[in-house]
Amino acid sequence: MIVPSAYYRPLALGAPEPFREPPVRVERMIHFVPPHVEKIRARAGDLARQVDVVLGNLEDAVPADAKEAARAGFIEMAKATDFGAAGLWIRMNALDSPWALDDVIEIVGAVGDKLDVIMLPKVEGSWDVHYLDRLLAQLEARHGVKRPIMIHAILETAQGVMNVEEIACASPRMHGMSLGPADLAASRRMKTTRVGGGHPGYGVLVDKGAEGAARAFYQQDLWHYTIAKMVDACAANGIKPFYGPFGDFSDGEACEAQFRNAFLMGCVGAWTLHPSQVEIAKRVYSPDVEEVKFAKRIVEAMPDGTGAVMLDGKMQDDATWKQAKVIVDLARQIAEREPEAAERYGL
Ligand code: GLV
Numbered sequence: 001m002i003v004p005s006a007y008y009r010p011l012a013l014g015a016p017e018p019f020r021e022p023p024v025r026v027e028r029m030i031h032f033v034p035p036h037v038e039k040i041r042a043r044a045g046d047l048a049r050q051v052d053v054v055l056g057n058l059e060d061a062v063p064a065d066a067k068e069a070a071r072a073g074f075i076e077m078a079k080a081t082d083f084g085a086a087g088l089w090i091r092m093n094a095l096d097s098p099w100a101l102d103d104v105i106e107i108v109g110a111v112g113d114k115l116d117v118i119m120l121p122k123v124e125g126s127w128d129v130h131y132l133d134r135l136l137a138q139l140e141a142r143h144g145v146k147r148p149i150m151i152h153a154i155l156e157t158a159q160g161v162m163n164v165e166e167i168a169c170a171s172p173r174m175h176g177m178s179l180g181p182a183d184l185a186a187s188r189r190m191k192t193t194r195v196g197g198g199h200p201g202y203g204v205l206v207d208k209g210a211e212g213a214a215r216a217f218y219q220q221d222l223w224h225y226t227i228a229k230m231v232d233a234c235a236a237n238g239i240k241p242f243y244g245p246f247g248d249f250s251d252g253e254a255c256e257a258q259f260r261n262a263f264l265m266g267c268v269g270a271w272t273l274h275p276s277q278v279e280i281a282k283r284v285y286s287p288d289v290e291e292v293k294f295a296k297r298i299v300e301a302m303p304d305g306t307g308a309v310m311l312d313g314k315m316q317d318d319a320t321w322k323q324a325k326v327i328v329d330l331a332r333q334i335a336e337r338e339p340e341a342a343e344r345y346g347l
């Protein structure tokens, strides 16, 4: 156990001080790009104006014989591109893979000052975060990186889910975590070949009615338990929870439903693997205009956040004031980034 007084100590002489509070950033979509593809690299600047985060994916979906090209391509793209307000992340290869060490050493060495977050796949427990934490501190010190690079864990193994609470507070470098439904399904031996979303076989049948009457079947959310567990671990530790990938690019409606469930449960964003998902994530993870307007009325009706008032027949008190603050604060962050959103929200 790290004693409280040592928690925020840099892990290498000369490494930057860890963040006490993670930077406030709008991260509604983490947009995945394959950096070994030249025409994708060439469009990175345009992309950065449309998404909140550009992530160079080095892990799954990049063939083994393109791993080095993806790493080199990411470095080239990071050097050549102005990402403006968008965050720049990588998804490194898993710690037990032959590429992980060079991913970190080469990328931090070359573009450590531009890199905001490293997404760490297949995190099993706090030990995985501690390993990367120390390695990053050593490399930041060696290369004079001024701002700590943060770590984002993918929750995608049964052991990781079991240890989610210790992962969330493993280091002040923790940015947040994402649900990885594909690897998690495999790790748990779930019987689905889908990447996220529901399954037509997972649901409840209504009780038997009259003889011969048809019984309705309601599909349920396979990911509810894990998302709830992840959201609690993240919220309790002041880090951010995200829904991960939705693999059926032909079903925007189902993608939207999955993203929205996660948003309503507390997630702040999701991965976008296809351009069509960017608009969906932007819409879902920006609070609804009417909801923001109502939330503003609650906040204004109770300036010090205490007491009770009635608004449109609905009781408001200290707790609903806090709910309203969550929505108004998010809307303000988005409004700062997008003038059109400021207008929509009346902020
Ligand atoms: C993401 O990496 C997943 O496995 O779903």
Ligand code: MG
Residues within 6 Å of the ligand: 060, 121, 154, 156, 180, 182, 183
């Ligand atoms: Mg995965």
